[in-house]
Amino acid sequence: MNALREKARELLAAKTVQVVIGYGRGSGGSARAVFMRAPAQAAELIFDATCLQNLAVYLMKPEVRKLGKAALVATPAALRTILQLAAENQVADNSLLALAPVGEDIMPLATFAAIEAHVAAADHDLSAAEGAELGKFAAMGLEERRRFWEEQFSRCLKCYACRAACPLCYCTRCTVECNQPQWIPVPAHDLGNLEWNVMRAMHLAGRCVNCGDCSRACPVGIPLYLLNQKLISDVSSVFQARSGMAARSDNAMSTFKPNDPEDFIR
Amino acid sequence: MARIGVFICHCGENISATVDVGKVAEAAARIPGVAHSVDYKYMCSDPGQQMVQNAIREKNLTGVVVAACSPRMHEPTFRRACAAAGLNPFLCEMANIREHCSWVHEKGDATTEKAIDIVRTLVAKVKKNKALQPIKVPVTKVAMVIGGGIAGIQASLDIANAGHRVILVEREPSIGGHMSQLSETFPTLDCSQCILTPRMVEVAQHANITLHTYSELESLEGFIGNFKARIRKKARSLDEKLCTGCGLCAQKCPTRRIASEFDAGLGLRPAIYVPFPQAVPNKPVIDREHCTYYLKGKCRLCEKVCPTQAIRFDQEDEIVEVDVGAVVLATGFDIKHSDFFPEYGYGKHKDVIDGLQFERLASASGPTLGEMRRPSDGKVPETVVFVACAGSRDPAKGIEYCSKICCMYTAKHAMLYKHKVHHGKPYVFYMDIRAGGKMYEEFVRRAMEEDGVQYVRGRVSRIFERNGKLVVKGADTLLGARPMEIEADMVVLATAGVAQAGAEELAQKLHVSYDAHKFYAEAHPKLRPVETNTAGIFLAGACQAPKDIPESVAQASGAAAKVAALFSQAELVREPLIAVVDRQAPPLYSSCVGCFLCQSACPYQAIEKEEIRGRDGQLLKTVAKVNPGLCQGCGTCVAFCRTKSIDIQGFSHEQVHAEVLALLNRGDRDA
Numbered sequence: 001m002n003a004l005r006e007k008a009r010e011l012l013a014a015k016t017v018q019v020v021i022g023y024g025r026g027s028g029g030s031a032r033a034v035f036m037r038a039p040a041q042a043a044e045l046i047f048d049a050t051c052l053q054n055l056a057v058y059l060m061k062p063e064v065r066k067l068g069k070a071a072l073v074a075t076p077a078a079l080r081t082i083l084q085l086a087a088e089n090q091v092a093d094n095s096l097l098a099l100a101p102v103g104e105d106i107m108p109l110a111t112f113a114a115i116e117a118h119v120a121a122a123d124h125d126l127s128a129a130e131g132a133e134l135g136k137f138a139a140m141g142l143e144e145r146r147r148f149w150e151e152q153f154s155r156c157l158k159c160y161a162c163r164a165a166c167p168l169c170y171c172t173r174c175t176v177e178c179n180q181p182q183w184i185p186v187p188a189h190d191l192g193n194l195e196w197n198v199m200r201a202m203h204l205a206g207r208c209v210n211c212g213d214c215s216r217a218c219p220v221g222i223p224l225y226l227l228n229q230k231l232i233s234d235v236s237s238v239f240q241a242r243s244g245m246a247a248r249s250d251n252a253m254s255t256f257k258p259n260d261p262e263d264f265i266r
Numbered sequence: 267m268a269r270i271g272v273f274i275c276h277c278g279e280n281i282s283a284t285v286d287v288g289k290v291a292e293a294a295a296r297i298p299g300v301a302h303s304v305d306y307k308y309m310c311s312d313p314g315q316q317m318v319q320n321a322i323r324e325k326n327l328t329g330v331v332v333a334a335c336s337p338r339m340h341e342p343t344f345r346r347a348c349a350a351a352g353l354n355p356f357l358c359e360m361a362n363i364r365e366h367c368s369w370v371h372e373k374g375d376a377t378t379e380k381a382i383d384i385v386r387t388l389v390a391k392v393k394k395n396k397a398l399q400p401i402k403v404p405v406t407k408v409a410m411v412i413g414g415g416i417a418g419i420q421a422s423l424d425i426a427n428a429g430h431r432v433i434l435v436e437r438e439p440s441i442g443g444h445m446s447q448l449s450e451t452f453p454t455l456d457c458s459q460c461i462l463t464p465r466m467v468e469v470a471q472h473a474n475i476t477l478h479t480y481s482e483l484e485s486l487e488g489f490i491g492n493f494k495a496r497i498r499k500k501a502r503s504l505d506e507k508l509c510t511g512c513g514l515c516a517q518k519c520p521t522r523r524i525a526s527e528f529d530a531g532l533g534l535r536p537a538i539y540v541p542f543p544q545a546v547p548n549k550p551v552i553d554r555e556h557c558t559y560y561l562k563g564k565c566r567l568c569e570k571v572c573p574t575q576a577i578r579f580d581q582e583d584e585i586v587e588v589d590v591g592a593v594v595l596a597t598g599f600d601i602k603h604s605d606f607f608p609e610y611g612y613g614k615h616k617d618v619i620d621g622l623q624f625e626r627l628a629s630a631s632g633p634t635l636g637e638m639r640r641p642s643d644g645k646v647p648e649t650v651v652f653v654a655c656a657g658s659r660d661p662a663k664g665i666e667y668c669s670k671i672c673c674m675y676t677a678k679h680a681m682l683y684k685h686k687v688h689h690g691k692p693y694v695f696y697m698d699i700r701a702g703g704k705m706y707e708e709f710v711r712r713a714m715e716e717d718g719v720q721y722v723r724g725r726v727s728r729i730f731e732r733n734g735k736l737v738v739k740g741a742d743t744l745l746g747a748r749p750m751e752i753e754a755d756m757v758v759l760a761t762a763g764v765a766q767a768g769a770e771e772l773a774q775k776l777h778v779s780y781d782a783h784k785f786y787a788e789a790h791p792k793l794r795p796v797e798t799n800t801a802g803i804f805l806a807g808a809c810q811a812p813k814d815i816p817e818s819v820a821q822a823s824g825a826a827a828k829v830a831a832l833f834s835q836a837e838l839v840r841e842p843l844i845a846v847v848d849r850q851a852p853p854l855y856s857s858c859v860g861c862f863l864c865q866s867a868c869p870y871q872a873i874e875k876e877e878i879r880g881r882d883g884q885l886l887k888t889v890a891k892v893n894p895g896l897c898q899g900c901g902t903c904v905a906f907c908r909t910k911s912i913d914i915q916g917f918s919h920e921q922v923h924a925e926v927l928a929l930l931n932r933g934d935r936d937a
Contacts, residue, residue, distance in 0.1 A: 088861040088862070088863065089860050089861060089862050089888070090859075090860075090861065170859060171857075171859050171908055171909045172854060172857060172859060172909070173854075173857040173910075173911075174908075174909070175908060175909065175910055178909075178910045178919075180919075180920060181919055181920050183910075183919070183923065203908045250866055251863045251866060253863075253906075254863045254864070254866045254867035254906055255866045255867075256869070
């Protein structure tokens with residue numbers, strides 16, 4: 001923690017960056033995002049087990065972009081996010097500094113190459129618990145699965161918190177806001193909820209880096225991560241592709257390769 | 267307020283036999299926004315078109331729906347008619363109630379109901395149609411022909427004679443292709459080289475033709491009328507301007523035992539060589555894989571003897587960049603060699619040869635100077651077996667198709683053999699004789715009847731050596747499948763014609779589609795046989811499928827005519843049914859977020875990056891832009907765009923959505 005605060009203070013004092021995006025203590029013992037713009041504020045920074053949010057989401061917010069060059073306290077998911085945003089032409093190389101906590105220490109990663117090397121060294125497979133839960137979900141029959149999601153989506157309020165929390169939902173105009181014509185119905189009825197959530201999952205296929213923030217943000221506790229993890233595992237097994245691993249990569253869903261399996265065409 | 271005219275066609279009885287067209291017209295009249303609804307026997311006839319035009323003028327229509335056949339059939343007809351009456355042609359839509367309805371259903375109420383639904387859908391769409399203007403693209407009036415065989419030569423000459431510049435690219439050191447290897451040609455038995463070489467010389471001397479031999483296409487970018495080609499001129503190791511083609515280098519070259527490609531491996535050539543004496547250009551190349559200097563670092567004998575000091579050992583490949591407006595693909599074919607046939611000895615019997623090798627044996631310019639001598643020991647073969655359909659029409663060998671030229675050249679081979687060895691006994695094993703073509707059947711009969719060639723209908727199961735003879739085991743199926751064994755001195759396999767090595771790679775460079783056998787695919791098997799699916803790239807000759815010389819030449823002239831037609835206008839006019847990326851007022855500029863995932867989804871490389879800059883030159887936003895010359899309007903990008911920032915003109919989200927709603931809201935029909 002001290003190393004982190006020291007690094008932040010140093011970066012801000014030297015004006016290497018204009019803002020440090022990190023975690024501070026929130027209400028009820030939780031962590032919240034803080035935006036440090038002066039060296040003195042650096043003492044507020046924390047990093048512990050409560051620091052789960054993917055702070056890379058703020059890289060795409062115009063209000064934060066306006067502040068200038070940012071340093072970002074980056075969890076492994078945040079690092080994957082930065083690489084995926086790079087692959088989608090959303091961030092430029094050398095335009096930000098990722099601060100990756102390693103034990104008590106802090107590793108500054110200034111380039112995509114450095115982030116790629118750091119990400120490649122870590123294990124990003126689903127944890128045993130995640131894998132088991134996904135297995136249970138995948139084992140459901142089609143009818144059971146449909147009932148499961150109908151029940152889950154029936155609680156959806158269309159508050160779009162999942163979208164706001166998602167670092168890859170950076171579009172300035174979301175499909176759901178297109179009303180000429182209105183393909184996705186706005187009201188939070190069953191059909192609208194199903195279309196919204198399925199559409200969002202499909203838009204993340206081959207892109208989601210599995211940070212889990214959509215599920216954490218959902219006020220009614222819909223396990224959205226299941227949809228994303230299923231798509232991640234399918235994209236990986238079908239196309240041998242994984243998002244968030246390289247700053248230049250072909251999107252699995254938009255790239256045709258002659259050896260792509262075509263066994264879904266019957 | 268929309269004022270739509272609906273015109274229901276009977277199509278003679280094609281539609282009216284199963285659809286109650288009167289009822290469709292009545293129902294259409296009740297659709298909100300429809301100002302005029304009629305039915306007529308032949309809407310595409312002159313009076314029918316007149317009805318549409320009169321209604322546009324009299325009822326001041328804002329849109330037209332013609333319920334008739336497929337838009338592929340008559341959409342252009344009716345759009346032209348609308349344009350003539352002053353209505354933007356893209357405000358006219360076809361409702362396909364023939365292929366999609368009357369032809370595929372029985373007569374009945376449900377069929378009529380479906381026709382009404384289709385009309386309702388198109389009325390809903392046309393209300394959202396916008397007036398569109400055709401797209402104009404400039405045309406570079408230079409053609410690139412890839413492949414300098416007879417097809418490429420013919421296409422080049424025809425285009426050049428039409429007054430346009432041609433760049434002819436040939437992979438080998440000389441143009442001429444397979445035709446230059448042939449001895450005589452069917453069905454007239456005139457000498458192949460005698461008719462080909464004047465054309466080759468004409469190519470070399472034509473003011474409009476730039477010839478790049480020993481060159482390959484490196485890359486092709488761009489679109490119809492506006493391609494950018496990069497051509498790799500491989501190093502000949504020679505200054506072509508200095509070389510006079512005297513041939514002294516080839517005479518003195520000490521490395522002389524290299525199998526000659528031109529003689530199909532039957533003859534030998536030196537390391538510095540011209541493929542054949544009539545080569546165009548008559549300039550040698552050094553074969554760096556075999557030249558002693560490149561292998562061992564010494565020799566340079568050719569350099570010493572060259573009277574003009576033209577040898578350049580350190581020459582490097584050169585990349586030439588050219589702008590071209592059209593491309594003709596004439597890369598030709600190859601044949602399977604005798605090593606493809608385990609049953610005939612995997613090519614290990616020297617006297618089992620393929621058709622091209624026989625051509626060289628029979629040719630006056632060949633390794634035996636036209637004397638019929640077999641490769642193994644130079645003896646005159648007394649008995650020769652010709653095996654037709656070697657590989658072709660054999661699904662077990664993965665070649666289901668007929669190679670088309672073999673029946674004819676096998677008859678020619680047997681005839682040539684008989685003309686050279688009067689006492690010889692030629693046998694032909696065949697499956698069927700396919701001699702369709704002018705004077706072709708007569709030619710085969712001449713082989714059988716005048717030249718005494720023994721035709722045996724049956725297949726050869728095995729060839730093996732016994733006592734210095736090649737034993738050909740087969741069956742005569744016309745004599746009750748009687749087993750046959752012929753002791754031959756030489757066997758000629760009419761092996762299957764296959765695509766050139768590298769055909770697939772080249773197709774991918776050009777984004778041209780090809781079939782399972784790597785032959786290039788024409789845009790339509792009957793009606794667009796010389797075009798590919800990529801606009802501006804045309805096909806000539808055997809790269810599309812095995813073809814004989816007259817057919818290749820005819821197709822080459824066809825492709826040349828297409829190129830000349832393309833070059834006849836200063837600008838290319840295209841239908842504006844293409845994708846466009848939305849543009850909005852600042853500060854958004856466009857709802858496109860510039861993720862460029864559409865770029866990889868686009869099969870036509872039509873998506874470019876556009877930098878939107880402020881007055882001071884500062885970069886405001888980088889967004890996608892569709893190149894109107896390249897876009898084919900397939901809509902893949904539209905489906906892929908998360909922000910729905912891309913739309914297809916003429917098939918916009920609004921239009922398609924309106925169509926879907928019109929179908930879903932069937933309940934309002936009788937209201």
